[in-house]
Amino acid sequence: MIQAIRGTKDILPDNISKWHYVEEKFKKITQLFGYKELRTPIFEKTEVFHRTIGEGTDIVNKEMYTFTDRSGDSITLRPEMTAALVRSLVQNNLLAQTKLQRLWYFGPFFRYERPQKGRQRQFHQFGIECLGSEFAESDVEVIQLADVLFKSLGITDYNLIINSLGNENSRNQYRLAFLDYLKSVKSELSDDSQNRIDTNPLRILDSKDENDKRILENAPVILDYLDEESKEHFDAVTKALNELDIDFTINPKLVRGLDYYSHTVFEFQSEYLGSQDSFGGGGRYDGLVEQLGGKSTPAVGFALGVERLLIILEQLDIFNNMEDEIDCYIVMRGNEQSIYAQQVASILRGQGLKVLNELNRRSMKAQMREANRSNAKYAVIIGEDEVKENKVILKNLKESKQEEVLLTELNGYKF
Numbered sequence: 001m002i003q004a005i006r007g008t009k010d011i012l013p014d015n016i017s018k019w020h021y022v023e024e025k026f027k028k029i030t031q032l033f034g035y036k037e038l039r040t041p042i043f044e045k046t047e048v049f050h051r052t053i054g055e056g057t058d059i060v061n062k063e064m065y066t067f068t069d070r071s072g073d074s075i076t077l078r079p080e081m082t083a084a085l086v087r088s089l090v091q092n093n094l095l096a097q098t099k100l101q102r103l104w105y106f107g108p109f110f111r112y113e114r115p116q117k118g119r120q121r122q123f124h125q126f127g128i129e130c131l132g133s134e135f136a137e138s139d140v141e142v143i144q145l146a147d148v149l150f151k152s153l154g155i156t157d158y159n160l161i162i163n164s165l166g167n168e169n170s171r172n173q174y175r176l177a178f179l180d181y182l183k184s185v186k187s188e189l190s191d192d193s194q195n196r197i198d199t200n201p202l203r204i205l206d207s208k209d210e211n212d213k214r215i216l217e218n219a220p221v222i223l224d225y226l227d228e229e230s231k232e233h234f235d236a237v238t239k240a241l242n243e244l245d246i247d248f249t250i251n252p253k254l255v256r257g258l259d260y261y262s263h264t265v266f267e268f269q270s271e272y273l274g275s276q277d278s279f280g281g282g283g284r285y286d287g288l289v290e291q292l293g294g295k296s297t298p299a300v301g302f303a304l305g306v307e308r309l310l311i312i313l314e315q316l317d318i319f320n321n322m323e324d325e326i327d328c329y330i331v332m333r334g335n336e337q338s339i340y341a342q343q344v345a346s347i348l349r350g351q352g353l354k355v356l357n358e359l360n361r362r363s364m365k366a367q368m369r370e371a372n373r374s375n376a377k378y379a380v381i382i383g384e385d386e387v388k389e390n391k392v393i394l395k396n397l398k399e400s401k402q403e404e405v406l407l408t409e410l411n412g413y414k415f
């Protein structure tokens with residue numbers, strides 16, 4: 001037997017209604033905020049992700065599915081959407097056409113990570129990106145959309161963690177101070193963190209090593225290095241969140257695992273997730289459009305992991321009453337009525353009802369059993385007499401009542 005690739009999962013029919021449910025919510029809420037969907041190919045030239053996500057990051061160093069295709073080009077299965085989406089906007093000249101672009105996406109992404117609960121090699125993200133505003137209002141709109149989405153799904157007790165990485169100037173100042181500190185404690189740090197000093201020092205703030213964490217307690221914090229402009233932006237974001245009653249916690253050690261961020265960064269965490277507690281994250285990326293060959297355009301967005309979202313929703317029991325109900329199961333006394341049965345099914349489907357026909361020529365008794373097992377509301381019983389007289393017997397399986405109905409009356413029948 002051939003197995004699926006490690007870290008990938010089939011989404012089986014019994015589970016699909018949960019996916020449809022959250023996908024419908026994504027569509028509905030993004031529509032309320034005026035966001036439009038954008039779809040891009042699942043693979044891109046490697047350079048789309050390489051420099052933008054950053055050479056010192058885990059994603060680029062260890063996690064990308066990169067291969068050379070038959071013409072010798074380096075191709076990467078997308079590990080995230082933001083860089084691919086910006087590539088598409090620049091290529092299609094969309095930023096020149098409308099100053100503000102509000103976009104959303106949903107689809108599969110690929111990272112070669114060690115699989116565990118809530119961590120897969122093919123996973124799904126839902127995300128939004130708002131391009132064309134440098135102001136705090138856009139950071140706030142993005143977070144507000146996420147908040148509305150979570151609440152509409154019944155998630156009220158998530159944690160929003162927020163930080164500012166400031167503009168480039170602030171970040172450079174901070175990096176110098178932080179490097180000084182790191183050098184003074186270098187020998188005490190974990191091997192991983194020591195290696196990062198030269199490649200991506202800010203990521204050390206994110207270290208999961210207990211000893212590193214203790215040492216970092218005394219490290220300088222980025223919020224003390226924000227210049228006027230950066231501070232003003234961050235203050236405007238937190239003030240608005242407060243006024244809008246969106247709870248948050250500031251964590252000056254939050255840096256996120258992608259290099260394109262500036263100013264606001266944030267993550268959504270949930271206690272229902274265990275060690276992979278972050279189910280969404282995002283931030284501002286004012287330099288990315290220019291980096292990918294477009295005109296300098298400020299932007300902000302976020303993405304959430306749909307598998308992690310579903311883990312939370314399952315624990316909240318919100319899928320409890322989502323049985324996939326059938327309206328009618330057509331039961332024939334004999335197989336001679338099968339064409340008539342399919343005609344009747346057509347009439348019923350024309351009214352928007354979900355109807356199943358018997359396909360295995362089973363006995364009437366077996367068909368009735370199937371009708372009950374499939375949780376159908378009605379058994380539509382057909383025999384020789386019914387065919388002759390253009391009618392059906394409609395048996396209400398929930399109330400054990402039945403009546404004869406002419407085909408001509410089926411259209412107006414109140415099911």
Ligand code: HAM
Pocket residue numbers: 079080081082111113118119120121122123124125127128129257258278279280281282283284285300301302303304305306307308
């Ligand atoms: P990210 O934090 O790398 O951000 O990913 C966003 C979310 O995707 C995570 O919070 C997590 O829920 C989910 N995720 C990531 N990797 C995995 C995995 N291996 N298995 C399951 N779920 C996973 C981004 O990707 C940015 N593009 C977000 C963004 C949008 N920033 C600005 N705009």
